[in-house]
Amino acid sequence: MKRSQYLFLSLICLGLVAFAVILQRVGYQGVSFLPCPLCILQRVGYMGIAVACVMAASFRPLRKLFHALAILVAGYGVAIAGHHVWLLSHPGTSCGIDPLELWINQFQVVHGLPSLFKADGLCSAQLPAILGLQVPEWSLVWFSTLLIVLLATFFKKSR
Numbered sequence: 001m002k003r004s005q006y007l008f009l010s011l012i013c014l015g016l017v018a019f020a021v022i023l024q025r026v027g028y029q030g031v032s033f034l035p036c037p038l039c040i041l042q043r044v045g046y047m048g049i050a051v052a053c054v055m056a057a058s059f060r061p062l063r064k065l066f067h068a069l070a071i072l073v074a075g076y077g078v079a080i081a082g083h084h085v086w087l088l089s090h091p092g093t094s095c096g097i098d099p100l101e102l103w104i105n106q107f108q109v110v111h112g113l114p115s116l117f118k119a120d121g122l123c124s125a126q127l128p129a130i131l132g133l134q135v136p137e138w139s140l141v142w143f144s145t146l147l148i149v150l151l152a153t154f155f156k157k158s159r
Contacts, residue, residue, distance in 0.1 A: 001067070001153045006057035009070075009146065013050035016142055017043050021116060023135065029128045033135060034121030037100035038084040042139050043116065045077035049146060064154075071150045077143035084123060084136035091124040 020043060023033040035043070049070050056066035100119075104110065110117045130138065 001056075001063075001156070003057040005153075006053040009149070010050040010053040010057075012142075013046040013053070013146070016139075017046050017050075017116075020135070025115070028130060031128055033127055034125075035119055036084075036121040036123040036125070037104050037119040038080055038087070038123050038136070039121065040104050040117055040119045041080045042077060042084070042136075042143075045073055045080060045143065048073035049077070067150065067154055071147065071154060074143055074147035074150055078140065078147055081136055081140035081143050085134075085140050087123050088126070088134055088136060091126070 020033075020035070020039070024035055025032075027033065052066045052070035052073060056063045056070065059066065104117070104119045107117070127134065133141070
């Protein structure tokens, strides 16, 4: 991949996180989208892909290493988002407060940036659909797309 393509993927990931924060702060159709623990883990995944892509764009000798790291993080994101979508389709499996929430909210970064990383919502909450899909479904689509793009370009020769 070219340097500009890595930076473009980073901007996509950061834009998705920014959109999530806007949904959290402003809301949609009068509903505030409070992030659940799985939402926070997905944000971490998008940030991880963004950082790995910036590093791949910045350090040409280590480009393949950072590209591989971005692939791993995208796979992580697919797994988390896939679990979240499964949880939405099986709401009876959620027990209300998630023990993962307590674990996530104890990290120092949460205290430093609570608007970005504090988990307040329920993972099984049915919120208004955006263009026909729930937010976790959109996240699964985006993580899957990023994973496919990163896998498809990993073995391509760079010029």
